[in-house]
Amino acid sequence: MIVEANNLVAGYGQRVLIRNLSFLIPAPAFVAVIGHNGAGKTTLFKAFQQKVPYQGQLLVQGQDLRHLSNPAAKGILSYLPQKNTVNFPIKVLDLVVMGLFRKKRFFENYDVADYTLATQTLAQLQLSHLQDQDFTTLSGGEQQLVWLAQLMLQDADISLLDEPTQQLDVYYKNQVFRLLQNWVLQQHKTILCITHDLQNLMHLQGYLLNLSKPSPILEPISPEAVQQNQAYLEAGRQLV
Incomplete structure (x- = not known):
């Protein structure tokens, strides 16, 4: 049970x-959290991060999150927010290696082994050609892939991603979802x-986990399930 x-x-x-949300992810999996604005998607993620009060239980790997101190530092949970901005020049490789910051002691520098791991992660994502470029000069799609590379370096068992394809074109949306799928299937990670x-x-x-439904459950992804949930959401809040 993950x-x-x-x-x-x-x-x-x-x-x-x-309200009274219950679900179980028994093995590493990709879960698309969907629903209308205000359905509680971001609230769910904040609950996982202990940033909003809640009743009931949230368990990861059988442990109550309330009783876990700093699950991010322990490699259990990582989070990529909807908007990540950098307003100063920085090389892509230097940004990616920062994914290891929770594993470093205060003021401890990144060493050769850290940069080697960051380089290997970029190569795995076919982003080696970007590693020496200034991150702020990249396109939106390239920047998002770099953020995902940094997230991968954190190597958490469970990752929360808040609209990682927002404002990306079709090519980069497909790239991001392909990356996330491979992350689950090859690295055995769980992604919400x-x-x-x-x-x-x-x-x-x-x-799929559609939080707009009265009793949300995990529904296996299929073309039919996607179309049904798309129609449900397009029908409007009167069905909720």
């Missing part, structure tokens, strides 16, 4: 966005990914 939610209730003050790009999920292996 991830388990039991009767999760979460929100902000009197505004409850998640908030997305509105349902059409790009058609032929992936994994699950």
